[in-house]
Amino acid sequence: MPLAFADDGTGLAYELRGSGEPLVLLSGQSNSRRWWDPVVADFAAAFTVVTLDWRGTGESDRPDTDAYSTRGFADDVAAVLADAGIERAHVYGTSMGGRVAQWLAADRPDLVDRLVLGCTSPGAPHGVERGPEVRRALTQPDQEAAARALRELMYTPAWLAAQRAAGRTRFHTLGDPSMPAHARRRHLRASARHDAWDALLRIKAPTLVVHGSDDAFNPAANAPLLAERIADARMRWVPGARHAYFEEFADVATPLVLGFLRGE
Incomplete structure (x- = not known):
């Protein structure tokens, strides 16, 4: 497993599969690269796919520091x-990975070719937050x-x-079970503090927004x-889908994304 190093020395595990133009797949909060396991082969059939373990997950280092955002x-x-020696890549980020992808496209336009933002949001205070009933269900004592x-x-x-x-x-979208508690807390805080509203105006990459x-x-209201x-962005719904649209509705979502990445 290759290991890259962040500026602060944190080791970042990543994996390369397939051949062709590079495509980075970015997973959700508190999840490792395994998030993409059900569909990664379909993307690797057309692209050189890069998946990585966020700091705090998988085989990456898990520092207990403030360097999580x-x-x-x-x-x-x-x-x-x-x-990996990749100068430019397509980027497909889902959930928190979509929030990260927004910053990558805004701050490093030289790195991003085409951009796909799936089931994500611009963050507070301009995004639509999940309802109180959802928060209560996820934090109940049981x-x-x-x-x-x-x-x-x-x-x-x-x-x-x-x-x-x-x-x-067992589902790979429900959190990396190997994560220590401090990394889970820091992932949650990083995602909750996301606010790329102003940065979205700087995104120039051709962009597709996908949401169940x-x-x-x-909430689906974040997609529009x-x-x-984002200038000239396209938006596509996956009808009937919930958050993990890319897995359950892969027969719809994967061809949709692949077509966009190919410029169709």
Whole structure:
């Protein structure tokens, strides 16, 4: 597993797959590169795909410092690209990864070719925050009930039932179980403090905004905010999808993204 190093010396594990133009896939908060496991092969069939473990996750270092922010994570992505010898890449970020991608495209336009922002938001105070009922469900004392609430925010009930019937109980979008508590807290704080509203005006890369129409975890109302703020951005809904649209609705979302990345 290659290891890049951030400016502060933090080791950042990453993986390369496939061939062709480079494409960076950025995962959600408190998740490692495993977030992309269900669909990464489809992207690697067309591109050289870069996936990385955020600091605090997977095989990357887990410093207990203040160096966790969405803008700082963008610097980490730049360090990975430099280590891999990649001068410019397409970038597809989902959830917190989409917040990081906003900073990367705004601060380092030289690195970003085409940009896809999935199930993400511009952050407070201009974004639409999840409702109080969602926050209560995720923070309730009953941990199993909270975990069930998270699964149902990510996936539709019908899809979850089908997965249970098939004997599948582990999902890579529900958080990296190996993360220490301090890293989880710092990831949560980094995502909560994200505010790229002004930076969105500096994004010049061709941009596609994708969102599940039924996403309450990161409310769907954020998609048009991003699309209207970024010059010439396109927006596409994935009908009926919740937060993990890219997995459950991969038959719709993956061709949509691939077509955009190819300039179709």
